[in-house]
Amino acid sequence: MEQLTEMDDNFLQQETAQTPLHISPVIVYDQSHRKGDRVRFKEILTVFERNLHKSAIFRRKLAGGAFGLDTPYWVEDPDFDLEFHVRHIALPKPGDWRQLCILLARLQSRGLDMKRPLWEAYVIEGLSGVQGLPDNSFAIMLKIHHAAIDGISGAEIITAIHSLTDEIEPPEVADSWEGERDPSDWYVWSRAYLHNLRRPVKFFETVGQLVPTVIRLNRDSKAQEAEEPEHKSSQLKTRFNAMVSTTRVTDALVMDLDELKAIRKNLNGLVTINDIIVSIVGGGLRKYLASKGELPEDSLSCGAPINVRDERNSGSKGNQVSMMIIGMATDIEDPLERLVEVHQNANRSKDVSSQLGSSVMMDISEIFLPRVMGWSMQAASRAAARMDDFPMPVHTVISNVPGPQVPLYLAGAKVSMMMGMGPLLHLMGLFHAVISGAGKITINFLSCREMLPDPEFYQQCLAESFDELKKAAAQEPRKAKTKTKKKKAPKKKAAGETAGSQKKARPKRARAAAGAGN
Numbered sequence: 001m002e003q004l005t006e007m008d009d010n011f012l013q014q015e016t017a018q019t020p021l022h023i024s025p026v027i028v029y030d031q032s033h034r035k036g037d038r039v040r041f042k043e044i045l046t047v048f049e050r051n052l053h054k055s056a057i058f059r060r061k062l063a064g065g066a067f068g069l070d071t072p073y074w075v076e077d078p079d080f081d082l083e084f085h086v087r088h089i090a091l092p093k094p095g096d097w098r099q100l101c102i103l104l105a106r107l108q109s110r111g112l113d114m115k116r117p118l119w120e121a122y123v124i125e126g127l128s129g130v131q132g133l134p135d136n137s138f139a140i141m142l143k144i145h146h147a148a149i150d151g152i153s154g155a156e157i158i159t160a161i162h163s164l165t166d167e168i169e170p171p172e173v174a175d176s177w178e179g180e181r182d183p184s185d186w187y188v189w190s191r192a193y194l195h196n197l198r199r200p201v202k203f204f205e206t207v208g209q210l211v212p213t214v215i216r217l218n219r220d221s222k223a224q225e226a227e228e229p230e231h232k233s234s235q236l237k238t239r240f241n242a243m244v245s246t247t248r249v250t251d252a253l254v255m256d257l258d259e260l261k262a263i264r265k266n267l268n269g270l271v272t273i274n275d276i277i278v279s280i281v282g283g284g285l286r287k288y289l290a291s292k293g294e295l296p297e298d299s300l301s302c303g304a305p306i307n308v309r310d311e312r313n314s315g316s317k318g319n320q321v322s323m324m325i326i327g328m329a330t331d332i333e334d335p336l337e338r339l340v341e342v343h344q345n346a347n348r349s350k351d352v353s354s355q356l357g358s359s360v361m362m363d364i365s366e367i368f369l370p371r372v373m374g375w376s377m378q379a380a381s382r383a384a385a386r387m388d389d390f391p392m393p394v395h396t397v398i399s400n401v402p403g404p405q406v407p408l409y410l411a412g413a414k415v416s417m418m419m420g421m422g423p424l425l426h427l428m429g430l431f432h433a434v435i436s437g438a439g440k441i442t443i444n445f446l447s448c449r450e451m452l453p454d455p456e457f458y459q460q461c462l463a464e465s466f467d468e469l470k471k472a473a474a475q476e477p478r479k480a481k482t483k484t485k486k487k488k489a490p491k492k493k494a495a496g497e498t499a500g501s502q503k504k505a506r507p508k509r510a511r512a513a514a515g516a517g518n
Contacts, residue, residue: 001180002056002074003191004147009071011146012062014377014425018244020111021146022118023154024421025435026104026444028127029413030134035166036412039138041088043168043411044123047161048086050170053177054160057148058085061117063182070192077117078179085119091126100130100139101455105248107141108421108446118145132254134416146423154420155401155435162408162415169411235391236296238289240430243385245448251459252419252444253280257405257436259470266473267336271343273441274400276469277434278302278346279339281398281443282328283465288458289330299341300330302432303394304349324349325394335469381426396430397422403437419444 004012011021031039052058059080065072091099103124112118124139144154163170260276281302289295304324326349329341384390399422408415418437421444424430429451433444443462445455452458 001076001183002060004062004071004074006071008147010377012072013068015111015114016378017111018246019423019425020109021423022108022112022143023146023149023423023433024104024108024141024143025154025158026139026141026419026421027158027410027415028133028137028139028417028419029410030137030416031413032134032136033166033414034412035168038136039411039413041123044140045082045086046169047411048121049082050173051161052082053173053175055157057117057119057144057157059117059177062114062147064188066188066192070188070195073183073188075182076178076180078181080117080179085117086121086123088123089125091124091130093126093129095126095129097130097132098456100124100127101249101251104141104421105250105446107143108250109246109248112143112145118148119143137416138413140410155403158418159404159408162410164406164408166409166412166414235393236298237388237390237392238296238300238395239292239294240396240447240451241392241427242429242451243382243426244424244429245450247449248424248446249449249452249455250421250444250446251455252442253459253462253466254417254419254440254442255466257439257441260441263469263473267339271339272346274304275339275343275346277400277441277443278304278326278328278398279335279342280462280465280469281396281432282330282338282342283335283468284458284462285328285396286330286333287461287464291457291461295330298331299327300395301325301327301393302396302398303428304346305397305399326398335465335472339469378426384427392427394428396432397428398432398434400434401436403435405437405439407438418442421446424448 015021029039048058056074059077060074061077062072063075064070089103091103107122112120120143122141122143124141127133127137127139128135130137142158144157149157260273263276264271264273282300285300286295302325304326306322306324324346326342327345329338329345332338332341401420403418415438417440418435419442420433420435422431422433424446429447431446433446435442435444445458445462447455
């Protein structure tokens with residue numbers, strides 16, 4: 001039995017019918033070179049069954065919680081039923097990419113059974129007609145609650161159920177697992193009493209550490225804005241900063257990892273892969289919002305979760321993350337200039353994060369009672385949604401999780417592509433999950449239909465942003481420059497104008513950056 005941290009419990013407190021809080025990796029498999037016949041569902045069940053011991057997440061459920069006055073406990077579920085969690089479905093014919101995205105979005109919109117272990121797996125067949133996927137392929141979509149994992153531990157669970165060889169069946173293991181009883185009321189309430197006695201002490205410790213740092217950062221921020229007023233970030237809401245609904249839409253931009261590495265090489269390695277991803281999303285958002293006549297003059301910003309684990313291992317549990325806020329330079333049209341500005345913004349955000357400390361989010365979550373924290377966040381979201389002038393420091397989320405680059409197999413079928421969908425929250429209705437693996441990297445975005453009625457068009461905007469960056473970087477090797485000239489965002493666009501018809505600025509030669517980071 002293990003108690004959840006306050007950070008993990010925050011995701012439980014924000015769980016509603018409109019905001020199911022699970023993470024959903026999607027893995028596509030190529031079984032064309034598998035030994036023997038096609039993969040059978042029974043073989044997939046065997047793979048899961050023989051790998052359950054590799055992660056405690058698979059067989060533990062929630063119990064206790066003292067009605068929100070303390071965090072609940074993970075308890076080994078004595079009634080665990082593998083066939084409840086692993087399910088078998090097929091895509092309706094003809095089975096194209098759009099149908100696959102619709103199916104994934106519908107599955108993502110449904111919450112998990114909170115009385116059972118918080119995960120599900122859907123084996124999806126009928127993908128032979130899906131453009132861009134191997135013939136005779138299938139997919140597995142995992143749904144795992146955010147209270148149980150973050151992006152890093154989620155990637156480790158993916159590794160746990162796969163093999164490095166094309167073996168059909170994993171070897172049998174001696175599994176000594178046993179179920180547990182729920183904690184007694186006396187145990188739950190006595191622990192809650194002791195934990196809540198410590199909260200006032202934790203409050204004064206955290207505030208005493210944060211206040212001087214926040215004052216200093218605020219002073220530095222004002223000084224920086226005075227020096228560089230042209231790079232101010234927008235605090236205005238976009239269409240994605242509202243209350244989300246129960247519907248979901250998704251699509252993905254699939255890229256070869258080597259293409260992103262080539263962009264980085266052409267810029268002499270002065271930018272990171274994450275800088276390139278943020279720049280692509282910034283360009284795509286610029287095109288999309290400009291087509292609606294909704295692009296702010298100042299730059300939009302994204303929240304980028306960062307891993308704060310001391311080390312990565314298969315025993316990683318729960319959420320150990322912090323957040324950086326990065327300006328996406330959506331006010332800059334030239335793709336290379338935008339990338340340079342994103343790189344500089346990311347470096348500034350790293351400096352702020354290092355001054356605040358990596359555990360600031362976890363420290364703040366420990367101050368308040370879990371139920372009070374949950375109610376406060378929900379009430380604040382609803383109040384902010386009604387205020388048109390409420391400042392929005394973050395407009396979307398870009399979560400970049402590096403996946404395994406070695407060949408992986410499941411029941412003899414080889415992994416050919418990985419995608420992933422993250423959760424939506426009120427005021428945060430656009431999530432970009434970025435995952436790499438099998439030589440590819442994908443930007444899988446999720447929103448609700450009311451905010452993003454045309455996901456195919458937004459995917460086209462991302463694709464055009466990527467193509468423009470590739471072409472600009474390939475024209476000649478350019479080095480990052482320290483300053484960029486801001487190009488004003490267009491106020492309006494004609495109805496029906498596509499992303500590709502947007503007038504492009506003439507690229508300028510970039511100057512070398514002084515002291516640029518990795």
